[in-house]
Amino acid sequence: MTGRAPWPMLAGLLLLTAVAHLTTGPVAIPLAELPDHVIVHAVRLPRLIVVLLAGAMLGLAGALLQTVTRNPLAEPGLMGVSAGAVLAIVLAIIAASRIEGLGMVRDTGWHLGLAGVAGGMLAGALTYALSRRHGVSRPVLLVLMGVLVAGSASAVTSMLLLTADDNQLRLVLHWTIGSTNGRGWVHVEMLAPYAAAGLSMGLLSAGIANALQLGDGVAACLGLRVEPARLMLIFAAAVLTAGAVSVVGGIGFVGLIGPHLARMLVGNDARRLFPAAALVAALLLTLADLGARSLPLGWIEAWSRSPVTAPSGIPVGVVTPLLGVPFFLWLVFAHRPRA
Template identity: 45%
Template sequence: MHSRGFMLMRLFYLSSQFKKKIRRFPALILITSLLVFLVFTLHIALGSISLSLSDTIVALFHPRANALATIVIWHLRLPRTLIGLMAGAMFGLAGVLLQCITRNPLAEPGTMGITSGSILMIVAWFSFLPISAQSILFLPLVAFIGGLGAGGLIYILNWYGKTDPLRLALLGVVVNAVLQSGTVLLLIFSHQLLDGLLLWLIGSLNGRTWDHWAVLWPWAVLTFPLAIASAAVANALSLGDEVARGLGLRVEAMRVLLFLLATLLAAAAISAMGGIAFIGLIGPHIARKLVGSDNRRVFLLSPLLTAGLLLVADIIARLLLLHIPWFSSASTLPVGVVTALLGAPFFLYLSSYTAKRSRQG
């Protein structure tokens, strides 16, 4: 009786917490959106020519008010910021999709090999095709083919191994090492591409223009609604295969479709700004901590958080470049360096926590 009473109290507590999270979710989305807008404005304002927040906002909404601010913002900084915002959101959605379909908290485009596969295919594209045939319009599809091949291989091998989280991490390390070696070999034999692709391989917003934005946004318009609409399917998959089948879901087919969607999201983002380490891992986990396990809320909050985190990382990179003497000789500091330095400890913590839970379970 005592045990039963304790369980009822526990269920009542969890139910009350769940209702609180539902009630606070609209306010959380609003606050997060305002914070992301603030980061968006700061990202545009900071640079070698510093602008005040008020001048930045005025120039955004009234381009003719300040000629210098208009040139700096609309011709140089705004496309970079928009690409960072959109690519970050796409990495966030890709990460949460991969974590749902693999039921693995360590899954994200980097650990699944999608990033390395996409980069290898893009470098091969630039290495072997004549310059006249190269166009950034095809880069998302090129990246998708490479990401699908590498990610599909890791997905199949991991699923064969009963989706052990640490097995996924190990497979990711091995496959990524092989793919990165292939990328280095291509760059060695096509050394004329090295200067143009090195920062992009690490992950950088430097030099992003309206042309890159024109390539990215149609893929976002295509994939975002599909990803958000798949939240209910992700919820069913998280209950386990047997329960999902009992609900009438074709589990294997849905997993494949969601994996294709996650790969397309990541590949489009990679084609715009290169490989960004760990950003697709951090955002979804923070979102789950804030709103719980219901993917209908996680799928909305995760892209917002990840987009903001990516812009914050680029702001940090820019501040280091402007104010730290050790970096002053460099022309640019890729945002991928900052996300790797910040994300590596998070990944190690998550790996150890997951391993501990696996041993206890």
Template identity: 35%
Template structure:
């Protein structure tokens, strides 16, 4: 059976069904297992605004449920960001972590962890709970712009320069984060260390609200760029002939990428390789059409990150394994495979696409 002939809607339906199954599994398993009958009763109580002193119900409503929703939103944000960056750089081995967005956001967040209390009485303190995502956004945007500027050669994106620039910017971000870890007090240092490993254990309804706005808003805006990104895959010159304002499109993609990654990173830490793996899987399954990749990446990203979180919660239960380590163990071999495959194509006369 040739599944490539299936319309996009079939894939959306399949991915939605798999995501729903992953959500049901994720809310059920953990250090405390919950029955589906109990979950249904707890949700009914929540819809009726009934309160209960049941500790298992509070665990579900205040810890497990926001964690699962946040995990879905973060997976969607990272995956959509990966699809956007791969279309912008016209290369399938690009992901937000490689171009410095994550390390820049990590540096901004580390600054807030250490200096936030010191600055709370100044005008910066007016940002309140948005202080962390704002600084993460600023750090991620700065890092991404530096890498993008350095990787452009004669109007084309040089992949070797891109990777080298990403390595340099990531090293700078890591050194800055390491400096703040060194000067931080013990609780602050531990927060930075665990945050850099990636975790959704601190999920609450406030973080769900902020990440939900950025992820859903970024996804809706990115869907409008699908056709233009398809044209950009032909090259900037040809895209210009087709009526695409390439300079404006680049700015929009960079801002969207930074919004999606920086806000998500600010609340869950650095989670790598999700943005690399998900778009590539979808290209193999169906199509490189960005009109398909962007919404499908959101669904598959939420699915895969939830499954990684289930593994992180159960592999060393009742303790918890950092989810960033799980995604790195799965994603690093895939990245190496793509890098070798891409180099072989270039040796045969391919181009950066």
């Protein structure tokens, strides 16, 4: 199963999908006009960059956490980082509207992004602190405490949403479902620092991750200082997840499936797995975004008897599970371990 050279194929597919992403939409743009079309520059290119970066970030975060916890079901939201980021953003939207004179906060706001990153990192730190015993964090506890922290944050988010008005709810949905609609250059700028820091930290720690995935005992015997190493990998995953979720919301599945597909392509060696997981997840999210923009809205409108309010299409967070669930079923049933 381990292909020798999947890189040219991945790069080719990514390029094809990116071009398709730029050329299709409400206005079809011919390939020749791509370089200097105003819609491409103002709308589609920044959205494509946001999609590529967020996909890569979620994919690498998933691969990092699957390696650290040695749990194939680990995904970027595992440490409660996604739920914490969404909670902080909802809190910021609702609190800001309560303050006189501030009015309605636009979802392009930098401060929402910062609040999201702060909330996500705080939730991640809480999970890590709760899973430490005698100065050592246990991967099993990380998973369990992550579920608790994420569950608590989601419960508080739901309570806050009960007090929100219609406009706030519509805005909040962008983060709870996950959406790339209306993402522009400001979002590229918001994403860039976390992408740069998290991607480089994550990719450079692949050698350490390789030793760590053999388990604490063996890793220590190989001369790895286990706890600082694990903290570094977890921190990189938290930066990647919090940064991505703050801009595009809690998009599910790409951070779970990306690493699995990458592992089928390049194997377990983190030095190949990590970059492959980032590329595959970026490819998946671009495909999902393409799908989200192309899905006909007519049937939803006919069913709900009210116009769908998102002019730029269905949020991509709705599409990723549609893409992810069949894939996961196939993965589970087609690759049953031999008895």
